[in-house]
Amino acid sequence: MTNEMMKRRNDLFDAMNDWFSFPKNFFDDTEINNIMQADVAENDKEYTVKIDMPGLDKDKIKLSYNDGILRVAATRKSFKDESDKDTNIIHQERSVGHIARNFRLTNVVANQIHAKYDDGVLTVTLPKQTADSSDSSIQID
Incomplete structure (x- = not known):
């Protein structure tokens, strides 16, 4: 009986979803987690952060x-899809906007941080230090 009640609820939700075009994964944050996926590695000398940022200009x-x-922050202003000027877009998944992530990595020599952007992957190398809290901006190669 419980399974039948749950099935009715799901059928009702699916019907409402079709009617209002409400995304089924509205409350699911997996799409948010897929943006700027990062790997952070550490050894005795440095931290290495690799972040997927495909389709962005350096x-x-x-x-x-x-x-x-x-x-790490990035902005995508707009897309210029010149492929078909006579057709209206009926579905678009590419986003426009601003996104940022923060990583707490202490004991870093700030003026020796190195960043490289290659094939949609940003790699940031942060050399470790013993004690210094100097701040600086970072240039991307």
Whole structure:
């Protein structure tokens, strides 16, 4: 009986979803987790942060290191789809906007941080130090 009640609820939700075009994964944050996926590695000498940022121009990515926090921010202004000027877009999944992530990585020599952007992957190398809290902006190669 319980399974029948749950099935009725799901059928009703699916019907409402079709009517209102409400995304089924509205409350699911897996799409948010797929943006700027990162790997952070550490050894005795440095931290290495690799972040997937496909489709972004290098000059639209901003990095900074302040108070033990690496901040990575990016902006995508617009898409110019010139492929078919006579047709209206009926579905679009590419996003426009601003996104940022912070990574707490302490004991870093801020003026020796190195960043490289290649094939949609941003790699930031943060050399470790013993004690210094100097802050600086970071240039991307």
